Amino acid sequence: MPMSCCVYGCSSRSTRETDKRYFRVPKIAQRRGEKWKILTEKRRKKWILNLRLQSGGAESANARVCSDHFVRGCPSALDDEESEDWAPTVNLGYERKPRSESVLKREKRMKLKAEQHRCAEAILDMQQTAESPDLSLVTVENPELQLPAENPQPEDFSVNETFTYPGCAAAGCQTELTMDDIEKMEDVLRQNTAELVDLRSKALDTQFSQEAFEKNEDKTKFYTGLPNFLVLIQIFELCEPYITSGPMSLLSKFEQFILVLLRLRLNLPLKDLAFRFNISLSTASRVWHKVIDILHKRLEFLIEWPERHVLQATMPLSFRQAFGCKVAVIVDCFEVFIERPSNLLAQAQTWSNYKHHHTVKFLIGVAPQGYVTYISSAWGGRVSDKQITIESGLLKNLLPGDIVLADRGFNIGDNVGFYCASLQTPAFTKGRKQLSAYEVAETRKIANLRIHVERVIGLVRRKYHILQSRAMPIENMSTKPGETHALIDKIGVICCALSNLSESVVPLE
DSSP: OOOBBOSTTOOOBTTTOTTSOEEEOOOOOSSSOHHHHHHHHHHHHHHHHHHTOOHHHHTSTTOEEEGGGSSSSSOOOTTOTTSTTSSOOSOOSOOOOOOOHHHHHHHHHHHHHHHHHHHHHHHHHHHHHSSSOOGGGOEESOTTOOOOSSSOOGGGSOTTOOEEOHHHHHHTOOBOOOHHHHHHHHHHHHHHHHHHHHHHHHHHHTOOSHHHHHTOHHHHHHHHOOSSHHHHHHHHHHHGGGSOOOTTOSSOHHHHHHHHHHHHHHOOOHHHHHHHHTOOHHHHHHHHHHHHHHHHHHHGGGSOOOOHHHHHHTOOHHHHHHHTTOEEEEEEEEEEEBOOOSSHHHHHHHEETTTTEEEEEEEEEEOTTSOEEEEOOOEETTSOHHHHHHHHTGGGGOOTTOEEEOOTTOOOHHHHHTTTOEEEOOOOOTTOSSOOHHHHHHHHHHHHHHHHHHHHHHHHHHHOGGGGOSSBOGGGGSOOTTOSSOHHHHHHHHHHHHHTTSOOSSOOO
């Protein structure tokens, strides 16, 4: 396609001057990060200003500038802003008009402000290098002015006398400022410095950088649910090698990590996270799904069924007094509300008669020490506690002689007995008016210990509000091709694993 130079008065055409090169008016880079966007926008404005083009003309796909208008025959690199060829400067077809009187006055005022600024910086440098300025080094322009040799005072100078400070002399500037003027400037400088420090501190509090969490333990607890920054950084270092972040990434590895913890902790919508981190909704979604997979793979080892000798060596006193060292696990189920599925079969499978809502159900196993040792995959809310316990595989971890504590709804005595273990649940009246004295004592003993599993469930749900969602999206229930766990399964594992890093709710003594 034939091209012509858009510079006024230039008649170069690609069909006639074949030895010349033609360059397009720069466009603004929208997808290469904020730094490149600002730089390309600045360069585009410079081209349009030098060429005296209208923005509409510069938008034209045929707007070109030939090589005659560059010193070296072509534009310089984008990051070489100081180059004379960063924008066309040669033979631009117009002459500069003489500057008006108002422009000259404005330049004079700007020079005066710059001079005052340099003087203030020189005074600040003198204060930093010495406790008091050495005025004996002052060079006086007025030869009739006599300065005291030692300890000069402001009143020793007259208001209209001109003098030069050593710092200003080094910078090559002179001023007619009096000592009162300089003291006022120092006060303003100190006030501005204090305001700057305060603004920097406030800005740091609103950020989600590693430095912001390192200096604020309360912020770490609130936004992550972890006990302190040391635990947070250990978890981050465990996941960091698997989190990707290139030079064009909008978020650092730590910010991606924190974004996921924020959603787990506070159940924030992705749109909210996009605003908080100044990213697009699609970027927030990609980070969420990518990092949640990494957290699941790197933290699932924190949920582990302990060896028998480990359980016995650290058995809390209350369990020792009731059942010796035989209790292996306390089991219970908890449910999470989800959106109503569109599929009729899915609606029937997820409807919970207990919660009167569509839910998914997790089976959780808690050790006597108060830590989660087992978490099942999510099941439809309609499934019974017995079925999920039998089919989840929890009972395969039992050893002969183990005791399992459960609520009345877990009618799994025969299944537990298959592994030569025993089930302890509160007694039923079974048509009787009341329990015997022995049954009341045994029921009270079991209930006092079984309550710890409900306390652990409450701790997990209080720490990570995503499990308290009133309507978790239905797409979180499906399993992606090539994966064995749905997103809701990964969320359950991560929340329980992170809760295991907090202090136990069960006293050891």
